[in-house]
Amino acid sequence: MNKMLSLKQFFILFFATLIPFLFYFFGKTGIAGFDGYYFLNYACHGVPISTPAMALLFFSWLPCSFLIAKIVLFLLCFTCVIFVALIGELFNQKHGWKAGLVAFLMPILFFTFIELENEQLSYPFLFAAIFFFYRGQKWDKIVSAGLLIFTGLFLWEGAAYLAIAFALSDPFFWLLGIPILIIWPGQFISKMLPDNQVSENMMGRIMDTIEFGFFGFLNPLRTVLPQLLFFFAIAIFNAKFSILVVPFLAPCLLCLIEEPEKSLFWKPISKIRLPLKIKTWLEKNGKKYFWLAVFCSLVSQGITCVQHSMPSEEQIVEVQYVIALGQGQVQNDWSYGHWVAFYGGETNSHSNWMLQQPWHEGAILTSEYLPECELKKQFSDANMYWCDINSFKK
DSSP states (O other), rough: OOOOOOOHHHHHHHHHHHHHHHHHHHHHHSSSSSSSHHHHHHHHHHOOOOOHHHHHHHHHHHHHHHHHHHHHHHHHHHHHHHHHHHHHHOOOTGGGHHHHHHGSSSTTTHHHHOOOHHHHHHHHHHHHHHHHHOOOOOOOOHHHHHHHHHHHHOTTTTTHHHHHHHHOGGGGHHHHHHHHHHHHHHHHHHHOOOOTTGGGGGGOOHHHHGGGGGGGSSOOOOTTHHHHHHHHHHHHOOOOGGGGGGHHHHHHHHHHHGGGSSSSSHHHHTTTTOHHHHHHHHHHHHHHHHHHHHHHHHHHHHHHHHSSSSSSSHHHHHHHHHHHHHHTBBBEEEEGGGHHHTTTTTTTOOOGGGGOOOOSSEEEEEEEETTEEEEEOOOOSEEEEOTTTTTTTO
């Protein structure tokens, strides 16, 4: 039987989640990421967007406020942390709730929730579906399936991958998994393929996204192993799916910390002879310093968000400058497109590299070198040009 979190545990998880977000709230101008400005452009300026129905409804209600958007992201992240803690308790009743803390050793958890897209709205429902799937009480399978169907239809079609993952362990989910593979085979494969032009869809970023979570593979829990390996394999090819590794890997890592003697490699490790003083110190202080490492990781992630997430303050200035230079008509590298649109410019280069337009006369913001045009301003990562009608004539 899975018990409820105590009030103390709830507040520990709350304040742990809050630590990196405090840096985000007060140290970051705007929100992080690229596509979030596409959705905020609808919330703030009513510019039409293409997204599932419930996500569209949510963004129609969202106030035009960076701070409120960040608070929403914090609450979404905290909800996911709570479900990771509850999943952990299914495998370790005494210490399982700490899986919610251990999850932050995988940076993808926090860094997923500094961007505002329809996927972020879906993750609490998907993490809840995972909890009910493993709890396995009466009606839990139906609740889990219902959450997947709701999420897939109205928030993010990626819920289909979780249905396939569950079907690896439970024939009940064949009712969802088989129709998905029959009706949606092309899209099912194509959406998990990498796109190395887009950072969140790159191949081979799993080391960056999971980091210390890899130690959880020293103690893979048999119950979660099929789903863990399924999403780990997909995340190797497409970093976007790394967030769905977290609820499966965090309980493994937590159990490794609290019950190392049950890990696969405990016997050979235990045979290593350490000096008595070192062994005694590790037994007495090892866990304490481990949790200190979790705290340091939270602080580090918050600082990294402020210092390195895009758009930087300089990039926002670049966008505003080129909009003024072009009197609203802007040409730009496609990655700047949603920022340009949000701050009042008009551009046809946005969303992905396939929509990059060729240069012509007017104001241009690009990292390219354009010697045929007049350099108006130079920034650390881009240049501002004005090109006349003769600039591109051969």
